[in-house]
Amino acid sequence: MSDLLLPTQIDLLHVSAVILLIATFGIVVRRGFSDWLHAYRYQTIILAGIVALIGFITSIWELYIVSALTLGIKAIIIPKVLFYVTKKLDSPIKLEMNPYVSLRISVIASALLVAMSYFMALQLPISSDETISVFLPVSFSLFFIGLFIIISRRKALSQIVGLLTIENGLFLFAVVVTHGFSLIIEIGLMADILVGVIVSSILLFRMSKTFDSIDIENLESLRDD
Amino acid sequence: MFATIFSSVESMLVVSLLLTPVVSGLLITLLKRKRIIETTTVISSLLILTQGLFLLPYILEKKTISIFDGTFYLDSLSAIMIITISLVGFLASLYSVNYMGRQYDKLIVDGKKLVRYYQGFNMFLFTMLLVPVSNNLGIMWIAIEATTLVSVLLIMLYTKQGSIEASWKYLLIATVGLSLALFGIIFFYYANSVYDNSFDSTHGMDWTNMVENAPHFDPNLVKFAFIFILVGFGTKAGLAPMHTWLPDAHSEAPSPISALLSGVLLNCAFYGLLRFHIISSHSIGPEFSNTLLIVLGIISLGIAAASIYFQKDVKRMLAFSSIEHMGLISVSVGFGIFLGIYGALLHVINHAVVKSLLFFSSGSISQKYQTKSIADTSGIIKTMPITGFMFLIGGLAIIGMPPFNIFMSEFLMLSSGFSSENFLVSALVILFLVVIFASFGKHLLHMVFGNPKSEMKKEDLGKLSILPMIILVSIIFIMGIYVPEPLQTLIEDATKIILVGGINS
Numbered sequence: 001m002s003d004l005l006l007p008t009q010i011d012l013l014h015v016s017a018v019i020l021l022i023a024t025f026g027i028v029v030r031r032g033f034s035d036w037l038h039a040y041r042y043q044t045i046i047l048a049g050i051v052a053l054i055g056f057i058t059s060i061w062e063l064y065i066v067s068a069l070t071l072g073i074k075a076i077i078i079p080k081v082l083f084y085v086t087k088k089l090d091s092p093i094k095l096e097m098n099p100y101v102s103l104r105i106s107v108i109a110s111a112l113l114v115a116m117s118y119f120m121a122l123q124l125p126i127s128s129d130e131t132i133s134v135f136l137p138v139s140f141s142l143f144f145i146g147l148f149i150i151i152s153r154r155k156a157l158s159q160i161v162g163l164l165t166i167e168n169g170l171f172l173f174a175v176v177v178t179h180g181f182s183l184i185i186e187i188g189l190m191a192d193i194l195v196g197v198i199v200s201s202i203l204l205f206r207m208s209k210t211f212d213s214i215d216i217e218n219l220e221s222l223r224d225d
Numbered sequence: 226m227f228a229t230i231f232s233s234v235e236s237m238l239v240v241s242l243l244l245t246p247v248v249s250g251l252l253i254t255l256l257k258r259k260r261i262i263e264t265t266t267v268i269s270s271l272l273i274l275t276q277g278l279f280l281l282p283y284i285l286e287k288k289t290i291s292i293f294d295g296t297f298y299l300d301s302l303s304a305i306m307i308i309t310i311s312l313v314g315f316l317a318s319l320y321s322v323n324y325m326g327r328q329y330d331k332l333i334v335d336g337k338k339l340v341r342y343y344q345g346f347n348m349f350l351f352t353m354l355l356v357p358v359s360n361n362l363g364i365m366w367i368a369i370e371a372t373t374l375v376s377v378l379l380i381m382l383y384t385k386q387g388s389i390e391a392s393w394k395y396l397l398i399a400t401v402g403l404s405l406a407l408f409g410i411i412f413f414y415y416a417n418s419v420y421d422n423s424f425d426s427t428h429g430m431d432w433t434n435m436v437e438n439a440p441h442f443d444p445n446l447v448k449f450a451f452i453f454i455l456v457g458f459g460t461k462a463g464l465a466p467m468h469t470w471l472p473d474a475h476s477e478a479p480s481p482i483s484a485l486l487s488g489v490l491l492n493c494a495f496y497g498l499l500r501f502h503i504i505s506s507h508s509i510g511p512e513f514s515n516t517l518l519i520v521l522g523i524i525s526l527g528i529a530a531a532s533i534y535f536q537k538d539v540k541r542m543l544a545f546s547s548i549e550h551m552g553l554i555s556v557s558v559g560f561g562i563f564l565g566i567y568g569a570l571l572h573v574i575n576h577a578v579v580k581s582l583l584f585f586s587s588g589s590i591s592q593k594y595q596t597k598s599i600a601d602t603s604g605i606i607k608t609m610p611i612t613g614f615m616f617l618i619g620g621l622a623i624i625g626m627p628p629f630n631i632f633m634s635e636f637l638m639l640s641s642g643f644s645s646e647n648f649l650v651s652a653l654v655i656l657f658l659v660v661i662f663a664s665f666g667k668h669l670l671h672m673v674f675g676n677p678k679s680e681m682k683k684e685d686l687g688k689l690s691i692l693p694m695i696i697l698v699s700i701i702f703i704m705g706i707y708v709p710e711p712l713q714t715l716i717e718d719a720t721k722i723i724l725v726g727g728i729n730s
Binding site: 125127143147150163167170174177182185188189191192195196199200203206210216219221224 | 411419449477
């Protein structure tokens with residue numbers, strides 16, 4: 001990427017990065033299962049847009065295909081699968097009633113994680129250009145917030161959403177730093193994620209059948225004592 | 226593309242090696258009859274084993290095989306993995322016929338689940354075989370993640386509370402861990418792309434390409450990346466303190482699958498780690514990664530020793546013993562001298578053989594005693610003489626008694642520790658091994674020679690459950706006395722690859 005970017009392009013980069021972060025916070029601040037899935041869908045749609053934008057800037061045509069794949073698999077199919085699962089779950093209340101960390105503190109913690117990501121991105125020995133300096137901290141934020149969602153929530157579904165957020169962060173990181181892997185690997189990764197979502201949906205069904213809830217508090221019987 | 230498949234015998238062998246489990250999985254989906262799917266799986270895994278063995282002379286002679294423009298790349302290190310996977314895979318399929326047959330008779334699994342089991346079994350073999358043959362590190366990562374997904378389905382087969390809990394933990398922890406590894410891979414890829422401006426994205430991720438360019442990587446970036454890789458693949462390889470999913474997953478799975486998980490899958494993840502260890506050593510010298518490997522290995526040994534001492538469940542004890550042995554392998558690779566790495570690679574094979582024997586026999590034992598508790602399982606030698614004898618041999622071998630195979634490799638590893646002047650580390654290893662020797666030995670003697678709690682019919686569980694164990698025991702005896710010539714050369718070549726990173730050496 002040798003030539004300088006146009007000011008509008010730089011604006012676009014910044015705006016899309018901000019929207020991406022807002023969508024991610026949407027998962028943190030909401031309680032309802034379907035709210036998370038909506039937030040995840042927005043997050044992924046913006047991600048696909050960012051990939052296409054980077055494809056336009058770098059004029060690497062493969063990135064357009066990757067963007068389309070992201071839109072198709074991660075923004076349409078995966079939320080559909082998970083919406084179907086939440087609809088079929090036995091438990092009548094589809095809310096995260098009392099997470100391990102309250103929502104108010106979660107928001108503060110996530111904000112701190114974002115700050116930490118910006119700090120970390122400065123420490124990395126990666127040569128910086130405009131796209132990298134904008135998106136590298138955002139991709140770390142997605143990763144850490146995803147991790148935080150996994151450990152701070154009680155419902156198994158939110159852990160799946162956390163995993164997917166981590167994966168989105170990784171994906172953004174890969175696209176920004178290396179301008180994407182080769183197409184075959186991207187397709188393999190998408191297939192892995194899709195299968196992973198299906199496998200975890202099966203597990204969710206089993207869990208709600210066996211324990212009558214998808215609360216992970218039930219999952220603490222195997223231990224050495 | 227098709228021309229290259231048929232261009233040489235070895236490329237045909239590699240392709241058919243990968244296709245065999247896929248075809249057999251499809252056949253199982255279509256045929257569905259119990260007898261037929263059992264035979265299909267046994268035949269396909271036997272085919273995989275023979276193809277793996279046929280590949281051996283080619284690798285011994287040519288050292289490396291590269292197909293499809295370098296997409297698949299096999300060297301001695303991959304060959305060791307392929308042999309281990311296919312050997313344990315074949316024996317596990319043989320054992321499955323008896324074990325899953327009994328579960329079927331006891332109505333624990335129905336016909337539908339049996340079909341799913343054998344489908345999963347074949348796909349599991351396929352994903353594991355894909356790991357050592359892929360040269361592209363991205364594809365290797367995809368294969369390792371795919372092993373997680375397939376094995377989660379196999380672990381939750383019984384859909385008991387315990388197995389659901391175990392598979393959920395396993396899915397979460399392994400996936401998060403592997404995503405860290407992917408971070409590391411991207412860092413290495415970035416380091417490669419910074420050096421090599423002319424790279425094209427297809428080959429920039431190839432292991433061969435990276436090893437070649439490694440001396441020019443940014444050292445800080447490599448250190449950063451290797452830590453990610455170590456934590457990521459270390460999680461999947463069962464290195465402590467990222468091992469927490471392992472005892473649950475390995476103890477809740479059906480026994481043949483436990484054997485595959487413990488004996489083979491851990492090695493596959495460790496293989497991924499080794500590949501990056503080679504790149505990192507080539508780039509910034511071996512000290513950095515060696516130290517990290519030793520530290521994690523020692524922690525694993527310590528945690529395993531404490532957990533085995535207090536253990537009440539047979540299969541959990543075996544799972545912790547796997548953590549111990551992965552730790553041992555990691556420490557020994559970390560010593561960084563020829564003898565240590567040779568011993569570690571030999572130990573990879575030895576551990577796979579012994580651990581499968583233990584899981585097979587403990588599977589039969591828990592089917593007979595209806596419990597996995599150590600306290601309630603006693604006097605195996607009186608109730609099921611042959612299986613009890615096998616279990617005894619396996620137990621004695623795993624704690625490192627001569628004249629069995631593990632004694633050989635442990636001896637090599639320890640003496641390499643002393644000759645590389647890592648005295649403190651070696652002393653710690655010996656201490657932990659002694660603790661494990663005593664506590665595992667105590668549990669073992671109680672289980673084998675104690676008095677049976679209730680009257681039980683003196684009977685082993687079927688020829689097909691005994692046969693794979695007899696094969697394993699004979700391998701244990703043979704490998705305890707001497708390592709066959711071709712295998713020796715293979716391990717020596719692989720050791721050289723780790724030591725000098727040689728692609729062409």
